[in-house]
Amino acid sequence: MSDTHIQRSSLQTQAVNKLRSEIVEGLWRPGTRLQERLLCERYGISRSPLREAFQVLAAESLIDVTPNKGVVVTAPTPALALQHFELLRTLELLGVRLACEHASDQEIGAIVAADQAMNACAAAGDMPGFFRANNQVHRLIVLASGNNALADVHLVTSRQLIRIQNLNGPLEHVASEGVGEHDEIIAAIERRDIKSAIALFSRHLDTVEDNLRARLRQFEVSPSPA
Secondary structure, X not given: OOOOOOOOOOHHHHHXXXXXXXXXXXXXXXXXXXXXXXXXHHHOOOHHHHHHHHHHHHHOOOEEEEOOOEEEEOOOOHHHHHHHHHHHHHHXXXXXXXXXXXXXXXXXXXXXXXXXXXXXXXXXXXXXXXXHXXXXXXXXXXXXXXXXXXXXXXXXXXXXXXXHHHXXXXXXXXXXXXXXXXXXXXXXXXXXXXXXXXXXXXXXXXXXXXXXXHHHHHOOOOXXXX
């Protein structure tokens, strides 16, 4: 069986997860028309769970489903990306505050491990690995908040920005600026120093916003052939 085929249990959920992941990772680029026949063959499923998956991903603004054009991968716009980032900033600053209050030693240890993996990738020049570990540090801080509703909204919002990250090549200055800032934030969380953690994370998010704006300036939609 092809490694892109999906097993028979929970087909709709797995189709959502698979297609969402491929869109966020940049496999299906903005403007690409998604053909049902191709995707059914790719995933080894029927049209019914795929169409259900389309409805979920349309609600997440990853695809447009229209009667005349069919299913097309949406194009992130600079304005919408900055709106998502504004929301992400609010979520992550709340997350770091709650993490200082509620994070277990095990959760902090997981954040430290992800940070160390990010540092190793930066030293090795592994930019894809760096981005994955960087995103994981932010995600683990939010998860350590202990607030499930916050974590759910953060997951959906962060996907929109990770998608832009994956559509463009890495910016050279990202790694050098992110590494030291993460170390300081994590040290403040370990001390349960809420004031310092929020101030440091806010400054770090300023860097993230600068990098996002630079990325958006070079972002051009280049749809793949249908």
